[in-house]
Amino acid sequence: MLQAVHFGAGNIGRGFIGQLLHQAGYEVLFVDVNQELVDELNRRRSYEVELATEGASSSVVDGVRAISGRDVQVVAQAIAQADLVTTAVGPHVLPHIAEAIASGISLRTKASAEPLNIIACENMIGGSEHLKEHVYDFLGEADRKLADKQIGFPNAAVDRIVPIQQHDDKLRVTVEPFYEWVVDRSQVVGEAPAINGITYVAGIWPYIERKLFTVNTGHAVLAYLGYLRGKSTIDEAMRDESILAATRGALSETGALLVQKHGFDAQTMAKYREKILERFSNPLLSDQVTRVARNPIRKLSPDDRLVGPAMQCAEKGIVPENLALAIAAALRFDDPADSEAQRIQADAEQAGWEQILPKYTGIPLTHPLAAMILGHLESR
Numbered sequence: 001m002l003q004a005v006h007f008g009a010g011n012i013g014r015g016f017i018g019q020l021l022h023q024a025g026y027e028v029l030f031v032d033v034n035q036e037l038v039d040e041l042n043r044r045r046s047y048e049v050e051l052a053t054e055g056a057s058s059s060v061v062d063g064v065r066a067i068s069g070r071d072v073q074v075v076a077q078a079i080a081q082a083d084l085v086t087t088a089v090g091p092h093v094l095p096h097i098a099e100a101i102a103s104g105i106s107l108r109t110k111a112s113a114e115p116l117n118i119i120a121c122e123n124m125i126g127g128s129e130h131l132k133e134h135v136y137d138f139l140g141e142a143d144r145k146l147a148d149k150q151i152g153f154p155n156a157a158v159d160r161i162v163p164i165q166q167h168d169d170k171l172r173v174t175v176e177p178f179y180e181w182v183v184d185r186s187q188v189v190g191e192a193p194a195i196n197g198i199t200y201v202a203g204i205w206p207y208i209e210r211k212l213f214t215v216n217t218g219h220a221v222l223a224y225l226g227y228l229r230g231k232s233t234i235d236e237a238m239r240d241e242s243i244l245a246a247t248r249g250a251l252s253e254t255g256a257l258l259v260q261k262h263g264f265d266a267q268t269m270a271k272y273r274e275k276i277l278e279r280f281s282n283p284l285l286s287d288q289v290t291r292v293a294r295n296p297i298r299k300l301s302p303d304d305r306l307v308g309p310a311m312q313c314a315e316k317g318i319v320p321e322n323l324a325l326a327i328a329a330a331l332r333f334d335d336p337a338d339s340e341a342q343r344i345q346a347d348a349e350q351a352g353w354e355q356i357l358p359k360y361t362g363i364p365l366t367h368p369l370a371a372m373i374l375g376h377l378e379s380r
């Protein structure tokens with residue numbers, strides 16, 4: 001049986017990647033640092049994935065096992081023997097799993113010439129390449145040369161909304177019916193893994209930007225404006241006319257950018273946007289605005305879902321009016337449970353928005369976008 005090692009047995013790990021790997025005939029071995037989750041997966045060896053639809057149909061993912069991410073040697077052994085490695089741990093965690101992956105590669109390349117692909121399924125541009133850089137930091141020259149030939153790090157875009165779970169059953173996971181997993185075929189080493197649900201493309205850049213600047217941008221606008229206006233869930237934010245108008249506005253801005261930059265057909269883009277707004281309206285998902293808004297420092301960084309498209313829009317003559325409003329709202333996001341939000345607020349209190357804006361977004365104060373954002377921050 002094919003073996004897949006998947007880092008991160010969380011929402012996307014169990015509810016999306018683990019499920020698709022299982023359906024494709026892989027035996028899934030989860031790696032996680034949450035010992036309770038590892039123990040529960042090993043005790044039951046299966047879990048259920050429920051669709052957030054009327055009737056809530058569910059399917060079983062069985063034959064799974066789990067190991068602790070803290071046990072570097074055990075993880076390395078598993079990687080040495082795996083047919084595929086995937087991750088869904090969060091962009092900031094990728095550096096922390098690099099050492100175990102490097103040890104696994106080192107063991108593997110000594111023992112066999114079998115190719116291996118390692119796919120980071122994170123909300124970030126170039127996630128697998130980013131992971132590769134961290135992994136290579138742990139490899140010696142000889143291992144790097146072997147890895148260059150034998151190990152692929154194809155970039156991927158993953159899309160499925162999996163909210164924070166509220167079941168008594170710690171493994172059960174509710175997901176939206178929609179999913180999309182796009183992988184760059186040109187970066188795959190050897191045969192492309194045959195997984196129903198993966199779409200292989202020749203160059204992934206346009207698809208990652210389309211996903212990040214539509215699904216994640218739209219979601220972020222709803223989450224940050226929704227939070228400021230006292231909404232608790234995304235579907236509740238969608239029902240507020242002014243928030244919906246700003247979200248549509250932001251998506252028209254990114255849509256115009258994506259059409260200009262990547263040549264997507266404008267009508268196809270409009271349909272893509274509508275489908276996404278429909279997904280956001282799903283009342284059965286009960287997706288908290290604080291989850292979607294989580295880690296504002298990451299989400300405000302120059303290449304991410306708000307500032308990335310806003311700066312690119314400005315360069316192309318598209319006025320990022322609604323994106324500017326959302327960036328201001330993200331800077332004001334003050335969820336007490338979110339350490340990044342708290343850091344921004346503490347900084348802003350001490351230094352003022354003019355200092356904070358370039359620090360967290362990379363937008364120079366001389367840029368017209370800075371004036372638009374500061375205008376919103378100061379009009380409070």
Ligand SMILES: NC(=O)C1=CN([C@@H]2O[C@H](COP(=O)(O)OP(=O)(O)OC[C@H]3O[C@@H](n4cnc5c(N)ncnc54)[C@H](O)[C@@H]3O)[C@@H](O)[C@H]2O)C=CC1
Nearest residue numbers: 008009010011012032033034069088089090122123161162
């Ligand atoms: N939830 C969603 O709807 C979607 C999430 N994503 C992306 O998937 C990634 C994971 O997100 P979620 O599943 O929502 O988060 P999550 O918090 O539910 O899952 C992350 C898992 O990684 C584990 N983890 C943390 N450090 C680790 C380490 N060093 N080694 C092994 N495991 C470790 C955690 O214990 C947790 O179980 C993120 O990059 C997110 O942006 C992408 C698309 C959809």
Ligand SMILES: O=P(O)(O)OC[C@H]1O[C@](O)(CO)[C@@H](O)[C@@H]1O
Nearest residue numbers: 123159160161215216219292294
């Ligand atoms: O997972 P992140 O990057 O924190 O952001 C949350 C976003 O990712 C998703 O979980 C899935 O694409 C969306 O729900 C949301 O836009």
